[in-house]
Amino acid sequence: MKLAEEMVQFCDDNNTGRGMTAKWRLKHFKVVEQQLKDDEDVLVCFIGLKNFVDIAHHEDNWAYAITNKRIIMGQKGLIGEKVVVVSLRDLNDVSFKKGVVFGVLTIDTIKEVFNVGLDKNGASSIHELVTNALMDLKEEMYQSSQPVQQVKTDDPYEEVKKLKELLDMGIITEEEFNLKKKNILGI
Structure with a gap:
């Protein structure tokens, strides 16, 4: 995926974009689309509450994209845009906790930790999609290093x-x- 429209469609097809209208999802994913490099493809995308502590403490909805190179987080505000980019090389771990109302996907990086609040109905599937994509990328990186290792x-x-x-x-x-x-x- 390269286009914001494709990312919105992915969210619709995979139940990974709840909590906001399609119009706002498109705006947020346009921010992500602008960050993509020519050799970069989005593998998984979703919408979640950035830096989630509880229902009253978070940084509102952001678009998240796992690409073949990075994790891109984007938000279109009424005025301006916000972007956070994390190289996969800086990723320590991804974990998940499901609560009564929300699931929390934790992205642990070298520099900081992001807690993403997710709608409980889509939280497990988002966690599974993200984990599978990251495991596949790690396997590709490992296999591409095999000649050096041998x-x-x-x-x-x-x-x-x-x-x-x-x-x-x-x-x-x-x-x-x-x-x-x-x-x-x-x-």
Whole structure:
């Protein structure tokens, strides 16, 4: 997806855009559309309450898009626009908690944590769509790094050093790193 209209349609088709009119969803997703690069595609998009604490404490509805490179958050106000962009390399974790009225999707990044309030009826499906998209992207990043990882050297410490670089980039997990390190060092 590249166009705001496509993102609104995705929200309609997947129940990920509740809480506001189609007209306002389009305005918010136009902000996201303007941020997209030529080589970037939106995989999942949704509407949610940014920095949600409770029903009375949040930064109103924002459009969220998970792309093949970043997470883009956009809001069109009556006057002006707001945009937050997070590189997938800066993403630590995504978690989810479902309450009685709202679900909360937490996006934990290197710099800050975003709590997104979601309509309880669509919250679980949004969490599943986001998680699946991010897992697929991580798998693609991991597979694209395989040739680098499989290069053998005579020095096992050089191999561990290369694995550490993959860990630091978020391509492999700590668990994968430790397992491969033990195999390389014969521990």
